[in-house]
Amino acid sequence: MARRNLNDLLYFITIAREGSFTRAAAHLGVTQSALSQAINGLEARLRIRLLTRTTRSVSPTAAGERLLNAIGHRFDEIESELDALTELRDKPSGTVRITCGDNVLQTILLLKLAPLLREYPDVKLEFDVNYGLRDIVADRFDAGVRLGSTIDKDMIAIPIGPPLRMAVVASPAYLADHPAPKQPHDLMAHNCINQRMATSGGLYVWDFERKGRKLNVRVDGQLIFNTAQPQVDAALAGLGVTLLPEDEVMAHIEAGRLVRVLEDWCPPFAGYHLYYPSRRQPSPAFALVVDALRYAKPGGAKSS
Structure with missing residues (x-):
């Protein structure tokens, strides 16, 4: 497919993931009409419907789901590699997106990450306060924070606080x-x-x-x-x-x-952990966040 169509594919992936032209337009920084024209053009060139549109939602068709599964992760890999290029800069930069609860945000995350923000002004943090178990891969978060016992086994989990009761x-x-x-x-x-x-x-x-x-x-x-x-x-x-x-x-x-x-x-149980996909290629900014949050046992080294 010609290079000029890569933007159309990125638009399709974002709309399919967001389930909304409005949210996708806000995420991409383009107008809804531009998105609609791009998707109409892509579907015309492929001669197949990729998205099912209703007044309330947008969802991929069977063909759209196949295309999303085939290319979505490749765009994620490209984005990760572009983020990793900041390693060659004098100072790490980029945005790290984390979903978490409000209490752990106030008591652990902000306290531990404030020094990092002061030291690295080009690093940005976005927090999504949510009590549901968000799919961080599908929702394109870099990481999430949960109690250790609730994290899926295929995720890397880093302790960021002591055991709780x-x-x-x-x-x-x-x-x-x-x-x-x-x-x-x-x-x-x-x-x-x-x-x-x-x-x-x-x-x-x-x-x-x-x-x-x-x-x-x-x-x-x-x-x-x-x-x-x-x-x-x-x-x-x-x-x-x-x-x-x-x-x-x-x-x-x-x-x-x-x-x-x-x-x-009320016995002790595993406390808060930062978790992220095991296949994720961490950017320098994300690596800084992980290191800053990693829990250090009293009198000991940081947990691995």
Whole structure:
């Protein structure tokens, strides 16, 4: 295919991945009409429909899916190689895109990456705060951040924080009116603050373990949220008991605003990890981000 059609192919890949002419145009920095003309021309030359268009969405046809699978990763490889050329510059540059939750963004990522930004002014960071399990390859992120136990095995996972524990907490005012639970099943008699999971759409099942004994408890209560901060706020207001990673509530526990219960039923688990595809060719800017975030155990070297 002639060189002049490479832009048309890039436009097609972006539209197919974004599922929208509007989002693709914004991503590419061109107008929607230019995209539409390019795709119409590409389909005319190939004499086959590549995209199915409706008033609400755009999706690849069978032929479009075949073309996307055949060439999409090659454009990604070209982009990675172009990024890698910055290695030959005096200073690394480029944009690193990371999807993560807001708490880890505030408590780990920004704190660790601020010195890097000051030292390398040509490096840019873009954060996507999202609680769903984003497909970082399909959504073209350089990396994501999740708890270690939730990362797919085909990804490279780098620890960026210490092991964590869950914490069951309530306000002193709430516990003054309700006896503190002694066993996980006691929670069934409490007004528990639930979380709707972004991935499954179901309510989070509270899980516990002590001395090898595991328990799952389906709690009930008046409040359901889909993110952590409202759960913290509701617990502080005395509206019930909630279960969250301890880093979300530790400051309130230490200040006495929240009281921790069932601590012996909450063992440590793998903390936050930065993850990215094993086949990814890291750019110099991305390598700097990985090194800056890598967790160093107290008194020891950084984790590998």
